[in-house]
Amino acid sequence: MTDVTLKINGETRSASVPPETTLLKMLRENFNLTGAKLGCDVGDCGACTVIVDGMSVNSCLMLAGQLDGREVLTIEGLATHDRLHPIQKCYEDCGSLQCGFCGPGMIMSSKALLDTNPNPSVAQIRDALAGNLCRCTGYTKMIEAVQESAKVLRGTPARRAAKANG
Amino acid sequence: MRAFEYFTATDSRHAVALLAEHAPARVLAGGTDLLADLKSSPSHAPKTVVDISRASDMRKIELNERGLCIGALVTHTEIMDSKLIAGLFPALIDAAHTIGAVQTRNLGTLAGNLVTAVPSVDSGPTLVALDAQVVIAGVNGNRQIALAEFFVGPRKTALQPDELLVEIVIPKENLDKPAHFLKFGLRKGQALALVNAASSLRIDAKKNTCRDVRIVLGAVAPTVVRAHSAEKFLEGRAATPENFAEAGRRAVDDVRPISDMRASAEYRKDLVAVLAKRTLEGACALARASKQKGVRK
Numbered sequence: 342m343t344d345v346t347l348k349i350n351g352e353t354r355s356a357s358v359p360p361e362t363t364l365l366k367m368l369r370e371n372f373n374l375t376g377a378k379l380g381c382d383v384g385d386c387g388a389c390t391v392i393v394d395g396m397s398v399n400s401c402l403m404l405a406g407q408l409d410g411r412e413v414l415t416i417e418g419l420a421t422h423d424r425l426h427p428i429q430k431c432y433e434d435c436g437s438l439q440c441g442f443c444g445p446g447m448i449m450s451s452k453a454l455l456d457t458n459p460n461p462s463v464a465q466i467r468d469a470l471a472g473n474l475c476r477c478t479g480y481t482k483m484i485e486a487v488q489e490s491a492k493v494l495r496g497t498p499a500r501r502a503a504k505a506n507g
Numbered sequence: 508m509r510a511f512e513y514f515t516a517t518d519s520r521h522a523v524a525l526l527a528e529h530a531p532a533r534v535l536a537g538g539t540d541l542l543a544d545l546k547s548s549p550s551h552a553p554k555t556v557v558d559i560s561r562a563s564d565m566r567k568i569e570l571n572e573r574g575l576c577i578g579a580l581v582t583h584t585e586i587m588d589s590k591l592i593a594g595l596f597p598a599l600i601d602a603a604h605t606i607g608a609v610q611t612r613n614l615g616t617l618a619g620n621l622v623t624a625v626p627s628v629d630s631g632p633t634l635v636a637l638d639a640q641v642v643i644a645g646v647n648g649n650r651q652i653a654l655a656e657f658f659v660g661p662r663k664t665a666l667q668p669d670e671l672l673v674e675i676v677i678p679k680e681n682l683d684k685p686a687h688f689l690k691f692g693l694r695k696g697q698a699l700a701l702v703n704a705a706s707s708l709r710i711d712a713k714k715n716t717c718r719d720v721r722i723v724l725g726a727v728a729p730t731v732v733r734a735h736s737a738e739k740f741l742e743g744r745a746a747t748p749e750n751f752a753e754a755g756r757r758a759v760d761d762v763r764p765i766s767d768m769r770a771s772a773e774y775r776k777d778l779v780a781v782l783a784k785r786t787l788e789g790a791c792a793l794a795r796a797s798k799q800k801g802v803r804k
Contacts (some may be wrong), residue, residue: 343513360513360556363542384611386699395615396584402542403614404535406513407560450609470627471696472608 343406344409350418358405365389365400368415376416376445387473391415397453416445428452428490435486439477447473451487459495509544509552519644520672522559527646527669529555536560536580537615540623565673568592571759574679579618579672586617596686598633598705605629606692608697616766618672624664627726632705636721637681637732642674658730684709687789689782693769700726702778706786710746710794717741722783727762734758737783746791755784776788
Protein backbone atom coordinates (compact mmCIF):
# COMPACT_ATOMS: atom_id res chain seq x y z
CA MET A 342 0.00 0.00 0.00
CA THR A 343 1.06 3.61 -0.59
CA ASP A 344 0.45 6.22 2.10
CA VAL A 345 -0.53 9.64 0.85
CA THR A 346 -1.09 12.86 2.76
CA LEU A 347 -2.16 15.83 0.71
CA LYS A 348 -4.22 18.98 0.85
CA ILE A 349 -7.53 18.77 -0.97
CA ASN A 350 -9.57 21.95 -1.29
CA GLY A 351 -7.63 23.42 1.62
CA GLU A 352 -8.08 20.47 3.97
CA THR A 353 -5.34 17.97 4.88
CA ARG A 354 -6.42 14.43 4.03
CA SER A 355 -4.69 11.05 4.18
CA ALA A 356 -5.27 7.72 2.53
CA SER A 357 -3.58 4.37 2.18
CA VAL A 358 -4.14 2.97 -1.29
CA PRO A 359 -2.74 0.27 -3.61
CA PRO A 360 0.14 1.76 -5.70
CA GLU A 361 -1.79 1.47 -8.97
CA THR A 362 -4.53 3.80 -7.68
CA THR A 363 -4.91 6.95 -9.75
CA LEU A 364 -5.53 10.37 -8.24
CA LEU A 365 -8.99 10.27 -9.82
CA LYS A 366 -9.87 6.98 -8.19
CA MET A 367 -8.61 8.15 -4.81
CA LEU A 368 -10.63 11.38 -5.04
CA ARG A 369 -13.80 9.55 -5.95
CA GLU A 370 -13.53 6.41 -3.83
CA ASN A 371 -11.50 7.41 -0.78
CA PHE A 372 -12.68 10.98 -0.37
CA ASN A 373 -16.12 10.75 -2.00
CA LEU A 374 -15.30 13.73 -4.25
CA THR A 375 -17.18 12.64 -7.35
CA GLY A 376 -17.10 15.96 -9.22
CA ALA A 377 -14.11 14.89 -11.32
CA LYS A 378 -15.49 12.35 -13.78
CA LEU A 379 -14.08 9.14 -15.20
CA GLY A 380 -14.43 9.50 -18.96
CA CYS A 381 -11.80 8.03 -21.28
CA ASP A 382 -9.30 7.17 -18.49
CA VAL A 383 -6.33 7.83 -20.83
CA GLY A 384 -6.02 11.63 -20.87
CA ASP A 385 -8.01 12.49 -23.97
CA CYS A 386 -11.35 13.80 -22.64
CA GLY A 387 -10.44 16.05 -19.70
CA ALA A 388 -13.55 15.12 -17.66
CA CYS A 389 -11.24 14.30 -14.71
CA THR A 390 -9.38 17.65 -14.79
CA VAL A 391 -8.31 18.99 -11.39
CA ILE A 392 -5.72 21.58 -10.39
CA VAL A 393 -2.52 20.32 -8.74
CA ASP A 394 -0.20 22.99 -7.30
CA GLY A 395 -1.79 25.54 -9.63
CA MET A 396 -1.65 23.46 -12.83
CA SER A 397 -4.54 21.73 -14.57
CA VAL A 398 -3.91 18.01 -14.96
CA ASN A 399 -5.79 14.88 -15.91
CA SER A 400 -6.30 13.15 -12.56
CA CYS A 401 -6.61 9.81 -14.39
CA LEU A 402 -2.95 10.17 -15.44
CA MET A 403 -1.40 10.63 -12.01
CA LEU A 404 -0.83 7.94 -9.41
CA ALA A 405 -2.10 8.78 -5.94
CA GLY A 406 1.44 8.26 -4.63
CA GLN A 407 2.68 11.20 -6.71
CA LEU A 408 0.40 13.53 -4.74
CA ASP A 409 2.03 13.08 -1.33
CA GLY A 410 2.63 16.53 0.13
CA ARG A 411 0.93 18.36 -2.73
CA GLU A 412 -2.15 20.50 -3.06
CA VAL A 413 -5.22 19.60 -5.10
CA LEU A 414 -8.18 21.76 -5.99
CA THR A 415 -11.30 20.02 -7.32
CA ILE A 416 -14.62 21.41 -8.51
CA GLU A 417 -15.95 20.84 -4.97
CA GLY A 418 -13.50 23.47 -3.74
CA LEU A 419 -14.91 26.30 -5.86
CA ALA A 420 -18.38 27.08 -4.54
CA THR A 421 -19.10 28.08 -0.95
CA HIS A 422 -22.17 26.58 0.71
CA ASP A 423 -24.55 29.23 -0.62
CA ARG A 424 -22.72 30.74 -3.56
CA LEU A 425 -21.36 29.49 -6.87
CA HIS A 426 -17.85 30.50 -7.90
CA PRO A 427 -18.02 33.29 -10.53
CA ILE A 428 -16.86 30.86 -13.24
CA GLN A 429 -19.63 28.41 -12.33
CA LYS A 430 -22.15 31.27 -12.30
CA CYS A 431 -21.04 32.44 -15.75
CA TYR A 432 -21.30 28.89 -17.14
CA GLU A 433 -24.83 28.81 -15.74
CA ASP A 434 -25.77 32.29 -17.01
CA CYS A 435 -24.38 31.59 -20.49
CA GLY A 436 -26.17 28.23 -20.72
CA SER A 437 -22.82 26.65 -21.48
CA LEU A 438 -23.57 23.09 -20.38
CA GLN A 439 -26.15 20.58 -21.52
CA CYS A 440 -25.70 17.10 -20.00
CA GLY A 441 -23.00 18.52 -17.74
CA PHE A 442 -20.64 15.54 -17.67
CA CYS A 443 -17.74 17.59 -19.04
CA GLY A 444 -18.61 20.56 -16.82
CA PRO A 445 -16.36 20.04 -13.79
CA GLY A 446 -13.32 19.45 -16.01
CA MET A 447 -14.22 22.32 -18.32
CA ILE A 448 -14.61 24.70 -15.36
CA MET A 449 -11.34 23.60 -13.73
CA SER A 450 -9.49 24.20 -17.02
CA SER A 451 -11.15 27.63 -17.21
CA LYS A 452 -10.04 28.38 -13.65
CA ALA A 453 -6.45 27.31 -14.31
CA LEU A 454 -6.40 29.64 -17.33
CA LEU A 455 -7.92 32.65 -15.56
CA ASP A 456 -5.64 32.21 -12.52
CA THR A 457 -2.61 32.92 -14.72
CA ASN A 458 -4.16 34.96 -17.52
CA PRO A 459 -6.91 37.33 -16.35
CA ASN A 460 -7.67 38.64 -19.84
CA PRO A 461 -7.31 35.79 -22.34
CA SER A 462 -7.98 36.10 -26.07
CA VAL A 463 -10.43 33.73 -27.76
CA ALA A 464 -7.47 31.82 -29.21
CA GLN A 465 -5.99 31.43 -25.72
CA ILE A 466 -9.33 30.23 -24.34
CA ARG A 467 -9.68 27.68 -27.13
CA ASP A 468 -6.15 26.47 -26.46
CA ALA A 469 -6.86 26.19 -22.72
CA LEU A 470 -10.04 24.15 -23.32
CA ALA A 471 -8.63 21.96 -26.11
CA GLY A 472 -8.10 19.11 -23.64
CA ASN A 473 -11.75 19.05 -22.57
CA LEU A 474 -14.16 17.30 -24.87
CA CYS A 475 -17.88 18.09 -24.91
CA ARG A 476 -20.21 15.98 -27.03
CA CYS A 477 -23.38 18.06 -26.43
CA THR A 478 -22.49 21.66 -27.19
CA GLY A 479 -20.49 23.43 -29.87
CA TYR A 480 -18.10 24.98 -27.29
CA THR A 481 -19.14 28.53 -28.27
CA LYS A 482 -21.04 29.21 -25.06
CA MET A 483 -18.19 27.87 -22.96
CA ILE A 484 -15.84 30.33 -24.61
CA GLU A 485 -18.38 33.08 -23.86
CA ALA A 486 -18.60 31.90 -20.24
CA VAL A 487 -14.82 32.16 -19.86
CA GLN A 488 -14.86 35.67 -21.36
CA GLU A 489 -17.64 36.68 -18.97
CA SER A 490 -15.83 35.06 -16.02
CA ALA A 491 -12.70 36.99 -16.91
CA LYS A 492 -14.63 40.26 -16.76
CA VAL A 493 -16.27 39.38 -13.44
CA LEU A 494 -13.01 38.26 -11.88
CA ARG A 495 -11.25 41.42 -13.10
CA GLY A 496 -13.98 43.44 -11.43
CA THR A 497 -15.46 44.99 -14.57
CA PRO A 498 -19.22 44.53 -14.69
CA ALA A 499 -20.09 41.59 -16.92
CA ARG A 500 -22.23 42.23 -19.99
CA ARG A 501 -25.08 40.09 -18.70
CA ALA A 502 -24.97 41.52 -15.19
CA ALA A 503 -24.95 45.05 -16.60
CA LYS A 504 -27.94 44.20 -18.77
CA ALA A 505 -29.86 42.72 -15.83
CA ASN A 506 -29.31 45.89 -13.85
CA GLY A 507 -30.77 47.92 -16.71
CA MET B 508 -4.41 -1.19 -14.02
CA ARG B 509 -2.78 -4.36 -12.74
CA ALA B 510 -1.01 -4.23 -9.40
CA PHE B 511 2.69 -3.31 -9.31
CA GLU B 512 5.33 -2.41 -6.76
CA TYR B 513 5.98 1.30 -6.53
CA PHE B 514 9.22 3.08 -5.62
CA THR B 515 9.88 6.80 -5.51
CA ALA B 516 13.34 7.99 -6.60
CA THR B 517 14.83 10.99 -4.85
CA ASP B 518 17.24 11.81 -7.71
CA SER B 519 18.63 10.34 -10.94
CA ARG B 520 21.30 8.22 -9.17
CA HIS B 521 18.70 6.76 -6.87
CA ALA B 522 16.45 6.10 -9.88
CA VAL B 523 19.22 4.23 -11.70
CA ALA B 524 19.95 2.15 -8.59
CA LEU B 525 16.26 1.28 -8.27
CA LEU B 526 16.07 0.36 -11.96
CA ALA B 527 19.09 -1.93 -11.64
CA GLU B 528 17.71 -3.55 -8.51
CA HIS B 529 14.19 -4.11 -9.85
CA ALA B 530 14.77 -4.63 -13.60
CA PRO B 531 12.71 -4.85 -15.69
CA ALA B 532 10.83 -1.89 -14.25
CA ARG B 533 8.95 0.94 -15.96
CA VAL B 534 9.81 4.59 -15.30
CA LEU B 535 7.09 7.07 -14.36
CA ALA B 536 7.99 10.68 -15.20
CA GLY B 537 4.99 12.67 -16.50
CA GLY B 538 2.87 9.54 -16.70
CA THR B 539 0.86 10.73 -19.69
CA ASP B 540 2.15 7.90 -21.90
CA LEU B 541 2.95 5.32 -19.21
CA LEU B 542 -0.40 5.27 -17.39
CA ALA B 543 -2.38 5.32 -20.64
CA ASP B 544 -0.27 2.38 -21.84
CA LEU B 545 -0.64 0.39 -18.61
CA LYS B 546 -4.42 0.85 -18.71
CA SER B 547 -4.97 0.06 -22.37
CA SER B 548 -2.45 -2.80 -22.62
CA PRO B 549 -2.63 -4.84 -19.41
CA SER B 550 -0.06 -7.20 -20.95
CA HIS B 551 2.52 -4.38 -20.60
CA ALA B 552 1.96 -4.41 -16.84
CA PRO B 553 5.34 -4.19 -15.11
CA LYS B 554 6.23 -5.79 -11.80
CA THR B 555 7.68 -2.49 -10.66
CA VAL B 556 7.19 1.20 -11.39
CA VAL B 557 9.98 3.62 -10.46
CA ASP B 558 8.53 7.10 -9.97
CA ILE B 559 11.06 9.78 -10.91
CA SER B 560 8.46 12.56 -11.10
CA ARG B 561 9.72 14.18 -7.92
CA ALA B 562 13.45 13.59 -8.35
CA SER B 563 15.33 16.70 -7.25
CA ASP B 564 17.64 16.92 -10.28
CA MET B 565 16.72 16.76 -14.02
CA ARG B 566 14.45 19.84 -13.84
CA LYS B 567 16.74 22.58 -15.11
CA ILE B 568 16.93 24.40 -18.42
CA GLU B 569 20.38 25.95 -18.54
CA LEU B 570 23.04 27.32 -20.79
CA ASN B 571 26.56 26.12 -19.99
CA GLU B 572 29.85 25.24 -21.68
CA ARG B 573 28.23 22.20 -23.34
CA GLY B 574 25.34 24.14 -24.86
CA LEU B 575 21.65 24.30 -24.00
CA CYS B 576 20.93 21.55 -21.46
CA ILE B 577 17.36 20.48 -20.77
CA GLY B 578 16.74 18.15 -17.83
CA ALA B 579 14.70 15.01 -18.43
CA LEU B 580 11.84 16.13 -16.19
CA VAL B 581 11.30 19.50 -17.90
CA THR B 582 7.67 19.53 -19.06
CA HIS B 583 6.30 20.76 -22.37
CA THR B 584 4.66 23.67 -20.51
CA GLU B 585 8.01 24.62 -18.94
CA ILE B 586 9.59 24.64 -22.41
CA MET B 587 6.80 26.90 -23.69
CA ASP B 588 7.32 29.26 -20.71
CA SER B 589 11.12 29.37 -20.93
CA LYS B 590 12.48 32.77 -21.93
CA LEU B 591 15.87 31.17 -22.56
CA ILE B 592 14.39 28.76 -25.12
CA ALA B 593 12.18 31.47 -26.64
CA GLY B 594 15.31 33.51 -27.35
CA LEU B 595 17.34 30.63 -28.79
CA PHE B 596 14.96 28.15 -30.43
CA PRO B 597 11.36 29.27 -30.94
CA ALA B 598 10.93 26.04 -32.97
CA LEU B 599 11.16 24.04 -29.74
CA ILE B 600 8.30 26.10 -28.30
CA ASP B 601 6.22 25.62 -31.45
CA ALA B 602 6.81 21.87 -31.24
CA ALA B 603 5.93 21.70 -27.52
CA HIS B 604 2.72 23.65 -28.17
CA THR B 605 1.51 21.06 -30.70
CA ILE B 606 1.71 18.23 -28.13
CA GLY B 607 -1.57 17.06 -26.55
CA ALA B 608 -3.45 19.72 -24.61
CA VAL B 609 -2.70 21.91 -21.59
CA GLN B 610 -3.29 19.10 -19.07
CA THR B 611 -0.95 16.68 -20.84
CA ARG B 612 1.66 19.39 -21.47
CA ASN B 613 1.62 20.26 -17.74
CA LEU B 614 2.54 16.68 -16.84
CA GLY B 615 4.31 15.30 -19.90
CA THR B 616 8.09 15.66 -20.06
CA LEU B 617 10.46 16.23 -22.96
CA ALA B 618 12.44 13.08 -22.13
CA GLY B 619 9.25 11.05 -21.78
CA ASN B 620 8.16 12.15 -25.23
CA LEU B 621 11.53 11.04 -26.65
CA VAL B 622 11.67 7.75 -24.73
CA THR B 623 8.19 6.72 -25.89
CA ALA B 624 9.69 7.06 -29.38
CA VAL B 625 6.53 6.86 -31.45
CA PRO B 626 7.33 7.68 -35.12
CA SER B 627 5.27 10.90 -34.82
CA VAL B 628 7.16 12.17 -31.73
CA ASP B 629 6.72 15.95 -31.96
CA SER B 630 9.81 16.79 -29.88
CA GLY B 631 12.03 14.75 -32.20
CA PRO B 632 12.52 16.60 -35.49
CA THR B 633 13.66 19.98 -34.13
CA LEU B 634 16.11 18.40 -31.70
CA VAL B 635 17.55 16.10 -34.39
CA ALA B 636 17.81 19.11 -36.74
CA LEU B 637 19.93 20.81 -34.09
CA ASP B 638 22.18 17.72 -33.64
CA ALA B 639 20.96 17.23 -30.06
CA GLN B 640 22.69 14.69 -27.84
CA VAL B 641 21.09 12.71 -25.03
CA VAL B 642 22.80 11.88 -21.74
CA ILE B 643 21.98 8.40 -20.49
CA ALA B 644 22.68 7.38 -16.90
CA GLY B 645 23.41 3.80 -15.82
CA VAL B 646 24.82 2.18 -12.71
CA ASN B 647 28.30 2.38 -14.26
CA GLY B 648 28.08 6.06 -15.09
CA ASN B 649 26.83 8.25 -17.91
CA ARG B 650 27.10 7.87 -21.66
CA GLN B 651 26.14 10.35 -24.35
CA ILE B 652 24.82 9.60 -27.84
CA ALA B 653 23.21 11.54 -30.68
CA LEU B 654 19.42 11.71 -30.41
CA ALA B 655 19.28 10.50 -34.01
CA GLU B 656 20.95 7.25 -32.84
CA PHE B 657 18.72 7.05 -29.76
CA PHE B 658 15.64 6.30 -31.88
CA VAL B 659 15.96 2.66 -32.94
CA GLY B 660 12.45 1.76 -34.11
CA PRO B 661 8.79 2.42 -33.36
CA ARG B 662 8.65 2.63 -29.54
CA LYS B 663 12.24 1.33 -29.41
CA THR B 664 15.23 3.29 -28.17
CA ALA B 665 18.90 2.66 -27.40
CA LEU B 666 18.11 2.64 -23.66
CA GLN B 667 18.97 -0.51 -21.72
CA PRO B 668 16.35 -1.64 -19.17
CA ASP B 669 18.39 -0.28 -16.26
CA GLU B 670 19.29 3.02 -17.93
CA LEU B 671 17.65 6.43 -17.64
CA LEU B 672 17.61 9.35 -20.07
CA VAL B 673 18.64 12.25 -17.82
CA GLU B 674 19.40 15.21 -20.08
CA ILE B 675 19.05 16.55 -23.60
CA VAL B 676 21.86 18.78 -24.89
CA ILE B 677 21.84 21.05 -27.92
CA PRO B 678 25.58 21.52 -28.59
CA LYS B 679 27.00 25.00 -28.15
CA GLU B 680 28.13 25.31 -31.78
CA ASN B 681 24.45 25.22 -32.77
CA LEU B 682 23.14 27.77 -30.27
CA ASP B 683 22.86 30.37 -33.04
CA LYS B 684 21.53 27.99 -35.69
CA PRO B 685 18.12 28.94 -37.12
CA ALA B 686 15.54 26.16 -37.00
CA HIS B 687 11.87 25.92 -37.89
CA PHE B 688 9.23 23.31 -36.99
CA LEU B 689 5.84 22.52 -38.51
CA LYS B 690 3.28 19.84 -37.79
CA PHE B 691 0.31 18.81 -39.85
CA GLY B 692 -2.45 17.09 -37.88
CA LEU B 693 -6.15 16.63 -38.49
CA ARG B 694 -7.09 19.07 -35.72
CA LYS B 695 -5.34 21.90 -33.88
CA GLY B 696 -5.66 20.29 -30.46
CA GLN B 697 -4.79 16.77 -29.32
CA ALA B 698 -3.89 15.43 -32.76
CA LEU B 699 -1.10 13.09 -33.75
CA ALA B 700 1.00 14.38 -36.61
CA LEU B 701 0.26 13.03 -40.08
CA VAL B 702 3.69 14.47 -40.77
CA ASN B 703 5.93 16.74 -38.72
CA ALA B 704 9.09 18.39 -39.93
CA ALA B 705 11.96 20.57 -38.82
CA SER B 706 14.78 22.16 -40.76
CA SER B 707 17.86 24.03 -39.71
CA LEU B 708 20.50 25.69 -41.85
CA ARG B 709 23.00 28.51 -42.07
CA ILE B 710 23.02 31.06 -44.86
CA ASP B 711 26.28 32.44 -46.22
CA ALA B 712 25.47 36.16 -46.31
CA LYS B 713 27.77 37.07 -49.22
CA LYS B 714 26.96 34.19 -51.55
CA ASN B 715 23.38 33.57 -50.31
CA THR B 716 24.11 29.84 -50.18
CA CYS B 717 22.95 27.21 -47.69
CA ARG B 718 25.18 25.15 -45.47
CA ASP B 719 24.87 22.71 -42.56
CA VAL B 720 21.42 21.85 -43.87
CA ARG B 721 19.29 19.50 -41.77
CA ILE B 722 15.84 18.38 -42.92
CA VAL B 723 14.19 16.06 -40.41
CA LEU B 724 10.84 14.34 -40.75
CA GLY B 725 8.53 12.50 -38.38
CA ALA B 726 5.63 10.05 -38.80
CA VAL B 727 6.89 8.95 -42.23
CA ALA B 728 9.30 6.16 -41.25
CA PRO B 729 9.78 3.80 -38.29
CA THR B 730 11.70 6.59 -36.52
CA VAL B 731 12.33 10.29 -36.96
CA VAL B 732 14.54 10.48 -40.08
CA ARG B 733 16.85 12.92 -41.78
CA ALA B 734 16.17 13.53 -45.47
CA HIS B 735 19.77 12.95 -46.52
CA SER B 736 19.40 13.29 -50.29
CA ALA B 737 17.43 16.53 -49.89
CA GLU B 738 20.02 17.90 -47.47
CA LYS B 739 22.81 16.99 -49.89
CA PHE B 740 21.00 18.70 -52.77
CA LEU B 741 20.67 21.97 -50.88
CA GLU B 742 24.18 22.03 -49.36
CA GLY B 743 26.12 24.84 -51.07
CA ARG B 744 23.19 25.82 -53.30
CA ALA B 745 21.53 29.22 -53.35
CA ALA B 746 18.85 29.93 -50.74
CA THR B 747 16.00 30.43 -53.20
CA PRO B 748 12.34 29.41 -53.12
CA GLU B 749 12.99 27.17 -56.16
CA ASN B 750 15.79 25.29 -54.43
CA PHE B 751 13.75 24.90 -51.23
CA ALA B 752 10.87 23.48 -53.28
CA GLU B 753 13.22 21.07 -55.07
CA ALA B 754 14.71 19.96 -51.72
CA GLY B 755 11.15 19.32 -50.53
CA ARG B 756 10.44 17.16 -53.59
CA ARG B 757 13.66 15.21 -53.04
CA ALA B 758 12.81 14.65 -49.37
CA VAL B 759 9.92 12.46 -50.53
CA ASP B 760 12.47 9.87 -51.69
CA ASP B 761 14.04 9.82 -48.23
CA VAL B 762 10.91 8.62 -46.39
CA ARG B 763 8.82 5.46 -46.22
CA PRO B 764 5.36 6.47 -44.94
CA ILE B 765 2.58 3.98 -44.33
CA SER B 766 -1.14 4.25 -45.00
CA ASP B 767 -3.29 4.09 -41.88
CA MET B 768 -6.62 5.34 -40.56
CA ARG B 769 -5.32 8.91 -40.44
CA ALA B 770 -3.88 9.29 -43.94
CA SER B 771 -2.62 7.43 -46.98
CA ALA B 772 1.08 7.08 -47.75
CA GLU B 773 0.58 9.17 -50.91
CA TYR B 774 -0.97 12.01 -48.93
CA ARG B 775 1.87 11.88 -46.40
CA LYS B 776 4.40 12.10 -49.25
CA ASP B 777 2.68 15.24 -50.53
CA LEU B 778 2.83 16.68 -47.04
CA VAL B 779 6.54 15.87 -46.78
CA ALA B 780 7.32 17.96 -49.87
CA VAL B 781 5.30 20.91 -48.58
CA LEU B 782 6.44 20.81 -44.95
CA ALA B 783 10.11 20.32 -45.86
CA LYS B 784 9.94 23.33 -48.16
CA ARG B 785 8.12 25.50 -45.63
CA THR B 786 10.44 24.63 -42.72
CA LEU B 787 13.42 25.50 -44.94
CA GLU B 788 11.80 28.83 -45.79
CA GLY B 789 11.08 29.39 -42.09
CA ALA B 790 14.65 28.64 -41.04
CA CYS B 791 15.96 30.85 -43.85
CA ALA B 792 13.71 33.75 -42.77
CA LEU B 793 15.05 33.41 -39.21
CA ALA B 794 18.62 33.38 -40.51
CA ARG B 795 18.05 36.59 -42.45
CA ALA B 796 16.26 38.27 -39.54
CA SER B 797 19.10 37.50 -37.14
CA LYS B 798 21.68 38.79 -39.68
CA GLN B 799 19.77 42.07 -39.95
CA LYS B 800 19.62 42.32 -36.19
CA GLY B 801 23.39 41.78 -36.16
CA VAL B 802 23.94 44.53 -38.73
CA ARG B 803 21.78 47.02 -36.84
CA LYS B 804 23.81 46.45 -33.70
